[in-house]
Amino acid sequence: MFDPMKKGNAYCCLINGHWQEGSLAPVEVTRPADGGLLGTVPALSHKEVDAAFRAAKAAQKQWAETPISVRSAILHEASFLLEEKAEAIASILSQEISKDMASSLSEVKRTADFIRFTADEGKHMEGEMVGADSFPGFNKKRFSIVTRVPLGVVLAISPFNYPVNLSASKIAPALMAGNSVILKPPTSGAISALHLAAVFHEAGLPAGVLNTVTGRGSDIGDYLVTHPMVDFISFTGSTAVGKRIARQVGMVPLLLELGGKDAALVLEDADLDDAAKDIVSGAYSYSGQRCTAVKRVLALESIADALVEKIKERVLALKTGMPHEKVQVTPLINDKAADYVQELIDDAIEKGATLICGNKREKNLIYPTLFDNVTTDMRLAWEEPFGPVLPIMRIQDVEEGIDIANRSEYGLQASVFTKNIDSAFSIAERLEVGTVHINNKTERGPDHFPFLGVKSSGMGTQGIRYSIEAMSRRKVVVVNLEP
Ligand code: NAP
């Protein structure tokens, strides 16, 4: 069957409503599980990137004029189509980023829900009237009408671990706010993201409102983020790249969702079975390649032995294998990522941490690894492995736990496990993170909750309503009635 988005296994970019090849040698996208070629995506030249921006700029005004109910209907159609193609897209996603099939399907279905919710939420971004008479010296003859207007062209840059979901969570709010979008997907994940773009296109999005630009971030990233037609950048990815973007963009507004080192504090009165269950699923799902993964456990010495046993039992029950199998731990995104995780494991062993299980590797497949007695001189205490390795650090008291949690350069999320709601709240208040979960693992959802990181974990707030707000601004018209 003729497929306009690809020629053979060479995928094209959506620019101004057409699927176009690039003029440079395309980039190969390989399957992390076996190194086989999944397809190629264009490495766009600067001229081709310019064409995408010109298309986005030209289409934006008309899109902003389009009634919100019409924009919403197009998003609803996109959500419907995505749901319809969920199995097929999940299968590509699973191969492309080595995510187990159940999680891949859940990513696609969650994205359809996200788009649907955004299509509805966008209809409620009403403005307000502010009367002047509430300020001393003014009367009711003057008032301001405050509405929300789009920012213009939004550059959306998404990471490899959720190429469908974290592309859509930028595209959908941007569109509901009346912006046009340039999507730069991750290279590993680009094919899945192009399928997402195809769904929006098929749903009836006018030409130029959504454009995709592919190519390695290291080649085209700087050109994209400093492009004069960018009005807003929404970036999710590593702290290193996020900081690089922030240094370059001057006054272009930014939303950054970056790395994390989420801590789970387990207190003496916690339900240890529940805590162990949440910690293991939080730490090892998608092989730990989630910004919100539990990345260290801070356990009070008095319950540490019992907790370690319970966590160990669950880690040993995790299934490891290939993404098409029913497993939780799969090969990492590439060999470089696995080398990095191995470095952290080796450093912990060398410095005397107790290896409870794991430290087994086949190429980029790292078996679930658990350490006890990790101390603050070890890299594993501070660095984000983005892999299936969990350090347990023993603490003497809650103060020490809060201190270690807060000494991290990151500040995404944290968990507190305790039956005492008073201590939970008082600890939550003192943790320097965007979100604290009480008696649950760290995680982003539900997607209409605010989601943010502090310190090196990000800037600005995502979440459906918050993203629409971030991608629009207030416009004020002041009315002065006849005296
Ligand atoms: P990454 O290497 O920073 O890449 C993210 C995106 O940026 C990709 O599309 C990448 O393209 C692009 N990029 C690379 N260099 C660039 C440059 N100089 N300028 C502009 N864009 C550039 O991150 P990743 O490895 O995909 O994702 C893992 C990281 O993301 C982890 O640190 C994780 O914690 C973080 N993350 C955070 C959140 C959150 O919400 N806080 C969510 C998910 C992931 P290429 O793929 O072509 O290089």
Ligand code: G3P
């Ligand atoms: O790493 C992606 C981040 O947004 C986490 O999402 O749903 O896995 O907690 P989630």
